[in-house]
Structures are given as structure tokens and as C-alpha cells.
Amino acid sequence: METIVSAEEPVIKPHASMQPPFLLKTLQRIVEEVGSAESISEALNLLVARVRAALGVNVCSVYLVMPDSQRLLLMATEGLKREAVGRVRLGFDEGLAGLVAQRAEIVHLDDAPSHPRYKFFPETGEQSYHAFLGVPIIHRRRVLGVLVIRQRERVCFDESVVAMLSTLAVQLAASLRQAELSGEMQRLLRGERLTDLIVPGLPGAPSVAIGTARVTYAQADLNKIPDRGTTDVEAEIRVFDEAVEQVRLELEQIHQRMAGVLPEEERVLFDAYAMMLASNHLIGGVHKRIRQGQWAPTALRDTVSQYARTFDEMDDPYLRERAVDIRDLGRRILSKLLPHEREIESFPDNTVLVGDDISVAELGEIPPDKLVAVVSARGSSSSHVAIMARALGIPAVMGAENLPVSRLEGRELVVDGYQGQLIVQPSRQVRREYARLAREERELAKDLSSLARQPAITPDGFNMPVYVNSGLLGDVEPALKSGAEGVGLYRTEFPYMVRSSFPSEEEQIPLYRQLLEAFHPRPVTLRTLDIGGDKPLPYFPVHEDNPFLGWRGIRITLDHPELFLTQIRAMLRAGAGLGNLRVLFPMISSVDELDEACKLLGRARNELLEEGADISAPQCGVMIEVPSAVYLAESLARRVDYLSVGTNDLIQYLLAVDRNNTRVASLYNPFHPAVLMALKQAMEGAHRAGKPIYVCGEMAGYPGAVILLLGMGYDGLSVSVAGLTRVKWVIRSFTRQRALELLDLALTMESPQRIQTLLDNALIEAGLGGLVRPGKR
Ligand code: PEP
Numbered sequence: 001m002e003t004i005v006s007a008e009e010p011v012i013k014p015h016a017s018m019q020p021p022f023l024l025k026t027l028q029r030i031v032e033e034v035g036s037a038e039s040i041s042e043a044l045n046l047l048v049a050r051v052r053a054a055l056g057v058n059v060c061s062v063y064l065v066m067p068d069s070q071r072l073l074l075m076a077t078e079g080l081k082r083e084a085v086g087r088v089r090l091g092f093d094e095g096l097a098g099l100v101a102q103r104a105e106i107v108h109l110d111d112a113p114s115h116p117r118y119k120f121f122p123e124t125g126e127q128s129y130h131a132f133l134g135v136p137i138i139h140r141r142r143v144l145g146v147l148v149i150r151q152r153e154r155v156c157f158d159e160s161v162v163a164m165l166s167t168l169a170v171q172l173a174a175s176l177r178q179a180e181l182s183g184e185m186q187r188l189l190r191g192e193r194l195t196d197l198i199v200p201g202l203p204g205a206p207s208v209a210i211g212t213a214r215v216t217y218a219q220a221d222l223n224k225i226p227d228r229g230t231t232d233v234e235a236e237i238r239v240f241d242e243a244v245e246q247v248r249l250e251l252e253q254i255h256q257r258m259a260g261v262l263p264e265e266e267r268v269l270f271d272a273y274a275m276m277l278a279s280n281h282l283i284g285g286v287h288k289r290i291r292q293g294q295w296a297p298t299a300l301r302d303t304v305s306q307y308a309r310t311f312d313e314m315d316d317p318y319l320r321e322r323a324v325d326i327r328d329l330g331r332r333i334l335s336k337l338l339p340h341e342r343e344i345e346s347f348p349d350n351t352v353l354v355g356d357d358i359s360v361a362e363l364g365e366i367p368p369d370k371l372v373a374v375v376s377a378r379g380s381s382s383s384h385v386a387i388m389a390r391a392l393g394i395p396a397v398m399g400a401e402n403l404p405v406s407r408l409e410g411r412e413l414v415v416d417g418y419q420g421q422l423i424v425q426p427s428r429q430v431r432r433e434y435a436r437l438a439r440e441e442r443e444l445a446k447d448l449s450s451l452a453r454q455p456a457i458t459p460d461g462f463n464m465p466v467y468v469n470s471g472l473l474g475d476v477e478p479a480l481k482s483g484a485e486g487v488g489l490y491r492t493e494f495p496y497m498v499r500s501s502f503p504s505e506e507e508q509i510p511l512y513r514q515l516l517e518a519f520h521p522r523p524v525t526l527r528t529l530d531i532g533g534d535k536p537l538p539y540f541p542v543h544e545d546n547p548f549l550g551w552r553g554i555r556i557t558l559d560h561p562e563l564f565l566t567q568i569r570a571m572l573r574a575g576a577g578l579g580n581l582r583v584l585f586p587m588i589s590s591v592d593e594l595d596e597a598c599k600l601l602g603r604a605r606n607e608l609l610e611e612g613a614d615i616s617a618p619q620c621g622v623m624i625e626v627p628s629a630v631y632l633a634e635s636l637a638r639r640v641d642y643l644s645v646g647t648n649d650l651i652q653y654l655l656a657v658d659r660n661n662t663r664v665a666s667l668y669n670p671f672h673p674a675v676l677m678a679l680k681q682a683m684e685g686a687h688r689a690g691k692p693i694y695v696c697g698e699m700a701g702y703p704g705a706v707i708l709l710l711g712m713g714y715d716g717l718s719v720s721v722a723g724l725t726r727v728k729w730v731i732r733s734f735t736r737q738r739a740l741e742l743l744d745l746a747l748t749m750e751s752p753q754r755i756q757t758l759l760d761n762a763l764i765e766a767g768l769g770g771l772v773r774p775g776k777r
């Protein structure tokens, strides 16, 4: 930060009354008001007006960077001439606002005119303002604009003022980024012939698809309700009126129940609710919107938002608070409306599931023959939803943060899972091109299907068996057809997630038995319950600040031996007489945990033997997915039959990058040199103990990673069904010798990007370009 405060002049400490608590409240109010503005220009005008009034400064202005340029444009001001808005432009190398943008740094001066970069803009009608505070508006390292306050006197603004302005700039950055996209979206909704709106995200699952958006939304969150129309106005009004009546009765009951608990003056709130519920603003407003063709939830969303805004703008603090009540009322009505709406939900052919944060359960609600792609505003390629998409062989774009979710319902979308982007309302040419690529992908999959019957052996005779990862029983048929040599990972938590309570031993047995029989005599690896982290069970809520570092996987099951024993007994009984069961323990971070897990496994088997069952000891393995387990690989391997590396978690723990956090997703890189070193070390540990080691994380399905793992000498890979033949293609195309050469080269490199490029080029040169980019080649 450049701070120049002259020593000769007395520095006035203005706004002495503005103590931090006052500023905090003011800040909150400004953020709320600006956040609920209808358009970005309204937001900017509100911002400059509120900041100037709150701080008592002479000028507050916002400059925004003009698209693809190094120039700023004055977008809103209080204090300078209004006519200057939209006219005054300055380069990053001009004036003090330009300096803020150029340096991406705060500039704080008590006497701006004496600064060498000061420039006078007569068209703004500016007078001799001395004090200057300019704060850059930055989103993801990109300067979007500058927020400036100015004061006639030579003053140094208080630290709390600097902090407040910086906070506002951060808030503004997010809104501006959102507006960049939704502004285009608005134009599109107004019927402008805007096509090919590109929304960037992250690659979640490779492949491309074209389809119709179906928005999934959090129940009872009004802001998440998507735009939708209705064809049966009367039915929609009836449903809405019934919901209102239910809420009215509910509130009446609460009111009565609270008699004697709450003083009467508090209980008048319920009268206020009842009045609002009867008001024509709310009910009449919703009816009117439904008659104009809106779906009841959308009509409610828009009416509540408009009604609440009129209260937001009131000066009286008591009345302003009523906006909160209106929104609450809206949510209550919505919660009554939605169960009905859900029943009548149907899915279009070629559904693209779009949502803020799509859950595995939501994905499971859509018939697989209708679902062609998934787009989520949150998450990353290692989120479980992306893993499911890969298992289903459909593209996924994750972390599309600026996705105008609620505006996408029914729109045509192109989903490009390679580039990690979607294209809203594609033009004819774009649609044609993507249709061609999608066709080529289908052809490639068909060509590769002949590999199903071929062994996974390199041209120089190195055997690298490929197993399949599964969590859905629907995977079994395709997995068998794709020539998997067994199941390398069955995530048992998925069947737990779709139930309303823990499944009993008897309920689990047929599930496991079906899988064990289907693949017999090939091995089937059943992992013990790995809940916690991003896989909560609705009936076993665990609330923690850091769920990934908390009560998760084996930690939960060792603390609940009754759950663990039930599951292990079910596994052992399911495997009776087959001899192909492998048990796998997740999240092991110490030898003690493993010893305890093995003890419980032994106990379960002994009990079953005592009960007269004929149960042989299963193969037993440990997941290497915590950095400590990498260092302990040899000790762990000596205690079990095999190791299996869970790269999804190992990468997140090794690089300290939350696997679901979009903001840091670009740091989550399987080709990070540290990841390669850890993989090599784990492999050496296992082999020193004379035990095989596999990889079952998603990395095993990345074509470039297959080459490296082949070079390292891994004993097998376990990948999603959809990726199986592709992985076999790589193994059958690269000699072990070539893989070793590429591994040696990769291990000399320090940049993940360079390693990835090395491998992509090797794949393209070998004629496998179709694996790293859309299409066939
Ligand atoms: C892993 O962490 O790599 C893994 C396979 O387990 P999950 O993705 O289920 O956490």
C-alpha cells in the first residue's frame, strides 16, 4: 500500500465518532443493500451514495476496467459531476485511480495533487480535493475496477475506513464478476439474439454432450428457485392458496403455543405475519404473476423479493426489519409448495443436471437414460458427483462459480467436460461442431469396446490388470462387459446414503453377494464404510469445522464397533464359499488403527465360525490416502495382503487442497511432483514388504498418469467403468520401457504443467490424442 502522509501539515483525524462497531453495522447495511440491487448500475449508484453519506466524505466514485483493455471508465459517482459518468476514461498509466489499477494496490494520500501521478480531469467538475483513498476491486487476481473516496481537506483516513473500503471492494468484486455473466444472461432472456455464452468451470468428467438444462435447487431457498412457466394457471393458483392456508394455520398454532411462553408484545409478530399473509401485495402479487404464466414458486420468489425491497428501503429501522419477516414468510410458503411441485417433476430427454452444489442423491434421482451431463457451480473433479459422472460415462463441469443457475432452466447447453466449460444457447455452428465431437466420442468408445476382451499387457509383455471402481449396482453389467479383472473398489457408503437408517446385516448381505457372485472368481474389493468428509449420512449428522480432518472413515467405524462389526459380518457372510472377497480399510493413518481394524475383522470371523458358518479369511488391504500412510507403507503392508492408493484424498491431504473447494481447485493437481514422489515411495514400501500395491483413486483413470504408474511398477489400477477401455488402450500402446523413460523425465521436472504437457504430447504422438481432447484424435 502506498501511504504518503505529509508531516508538516496537521493530520486531521476525521470522523472521530466512527468507531469500529458503528462502521461494522454501516458496512453490513451497505453490503445488504447493494447485494439486493436489481442491476449492477443500481448497485454501483447505491454504493457510492451510501459510502459518501456514511463516511461524510466529499466524493465516492467507482471506476471499472473496460473489457479487454488497460483502461478505466468512471461508472458511478457521488460528489463529481454526474455527466462525467460513462465519459471519463483513463489508462492504467494515468492519474491516481490508474495507479491503483496498475499496481493492484491501495493508494492512500493526504495530498493527492502533490503526487507525480496526479491528473486533473476538468470534465468531472472536480475541485482541489486533497485526501485520496483508492482501493482496487480484484477478483481472482484480475483487477476489475477501483473504488475511490476523496476529501477536500488534507486528512489521513482512519485505518477502520481503509478496512471498510477494502471489504466493500472485495464484496463488489464478486458481484461484478457475477454481473458480467448475468448481464449477458439478462440480454439473452430479453430475447436478444445472444448465443454461445461461455461459462467457465473446471473439467469434472471428460466427454461432451448437448442437452436441456434441468435446475436442481435447495428446497426452501427462495433465491435458488429457477425460472419456470406454467400451462395450468388455475391449478397453480389452487396449489399456492393451499400452501398459504397451511402456513396460516401453522402460525396460528405457534401463536397459541407461545402464549405464556413469550410476552404478548413479542407475540404480536405473529399478528404481523398474519396481516402480511392476508395482504394483497403478497397474495395478489403472486396470483398476478401466475396469471402472467409463471410457475407458483417463481411467482412467489419475485413477489417476495419486490415486497421485501420496499421495506429494505425504508428509513425507519423497525420497518426495515420487516423485510426479514417477509422473506421468512416466503420460505415457509415455499416449503409447503415444493413437495407438491416435486411430485409432478419430469425430466426432458437429454437432461443436463444443473445446480449450485449437486449431491450424489440428486444425481441418482434422474433416470440414467435421460441424463447426459452434469454442471455444478461448486466442487471439483474429485468431488463425489464428478466421480459418479465418470462412472456413468457422462461429462461433468464443476466449479462453474458464476453460473446463473436459476436462469438456466430449459435452456439448451453444450457441456464440454474436457475444457471444463459450458456454452449456453449454442449457435448452429457450435452445436454442429459439438454434435460431431460427441459422435466421434461414441465411435471411439465403440472402437475401444473391442479391447474389453484383450488383456491389459504392454507391447513388451508387462501385465497391469485393470479393475473397476463401483458404488452402484447398476455398474455391474457394463463392468463385466468392459472386461474388468475384478472390482478394485466398491464404495459401500453409497447404499448407506440412499437409505433412511443404517442397513442391517441381513439387508447388506444380498447387496454384497450379488457383486461377489457376478464377478466370481475375480476378486471383489469391498471397502468398509467411509462416511464423513463430503459423504454425510442424513440419519447420522456430524457437524464439524473441518470435516475432512475430522471424524471420518475408519475413525468413525472404530469408535462404533457395532456398526463396523455388522458390516464386516455382512461382508464375510456374503463371501462364504466364494473365496474372492477382499476387504479394504479407508483413512488409515497409523499402524494402531490398522491393528484394531484387523482385530475386529478377526473377531467377526471367529464369531461366525463359532456360529457354525464356513468362512475363510478374506484378503485384507489398506488404503493409502493420508500422507502418514505413505511413510508407513512398508509397516502397513507387512500386516495385510495388499495396499491400494486413494489418490483423491491423498492429493488433497498432501497439497492441503480441499477436494471440493472450487477456489483452490486449480492447485489440486495429480501431476504435482510431490504427488509423484509420494506414489513412488508408497510403491517402494509395499514392494519391500513383498506385497502388491494398486491405485484406486481417480488418477488411475487419467491417461497420462497411467503411463507414470506403469513406469513406477504398480501392480494394477482400478478405474470407473467408463474409463476402463481407455486405460487399457494406454497400457496396450506404451511399452514398459517407454513408460520408464517418460517417468524418469517427469521426475526431473518441477512444474506440474510441464509434466502434464510431456504426457499429453506422448499420448498424442502415440496416436491416442482422443483421450486428452474432444473427438477421436
Ligand atoms: C480416494 O480417496 O482416492 C478414494 C478412492 O476414496 P474416495 O474417493 O471414496 O474418498
Ligand code: MG
Binding pocket: 586, 625, 646, 648, 649
Ligand atoms: Mg478417499
